Amino acid sequence: MRDLFLAVYLRDLRLALRRRVETLMPVAFFVVTASLFPLGVGPEPQVLRQLAPGLAWVCALLAAMLSVSQLFASDFADGSLEQMLLTGRSAVVIAAAKSAAHWTLSGLPLIAAAPLLGLLFDMHRDALGALLVSLLLGTPVLSLLGAVGAALTLGLRSAGVLLLLLVLPLTIPALIFGTGAVAAVDAGLSPGGHFSILGALLILTALTAPVATAAALRISLE
Secondary structure (H helix, E strand, O other): OHHHHHHHHHHHHHHHHHOHHHHHHHHHHHHHHHHHHHHHHOOOHHHHHHHHHHHHHHHHHHHHHHHHOOOOHHHHHHOHHHHHHHOOOOHHHHHHHHHHHHHHHHHHHHHHHHHHHHHHOOOOHHHHHHHHHHHHHHHHHHHHHHHHHHHHOOOOOOHHHHHHHHHHHHHHHHHHHHHHHHHHHHOOOOOHHHHHHHHHHHHHHHHHHHHHHHHHHHHHHO
């Protein structure tokens, strides 16, 4: 299982390196969208600090959905996804590996770009640290849930719209507690409770989402 996970994970990373422009699109979307808001709402530091957590999470969510729609599409189009499942290898491991590769290619760059958002919105150091931790715990949840939606809408017309309708309601808890952690720091409170809930959401999603993704892939390929 470990060898299969690593093989699929590294394969997706190598394929992404051949499509560097497409791979960088979510990060570019995140940075450009976030940078437009200070121009629209004005330069008032207090207003920008209040907007920063929610804006960062909404932009991260939309950026993740922008790329997750293609998670299985290319493999489905060239038949390699069907071949991987027909080998008798664990579909759950394949789904987990592809979700992990998606997070590495989209989630990690978003976290790396978050300090730029903190600079644009004049965030305090502690608030920015809480934002980074919340994104570190929450963005894998977005990738795992996005994989379920991508598998369910595989091969359908208007798959991107259906994916958003299916996945966005499921991501609301991560969005609420991710922004709540930063708001708690700004209010002088401990963000530990929010981080604990985000960690519990991550564990629950990591245990259930690959199973659901594997089942959805089998249904889509039938």
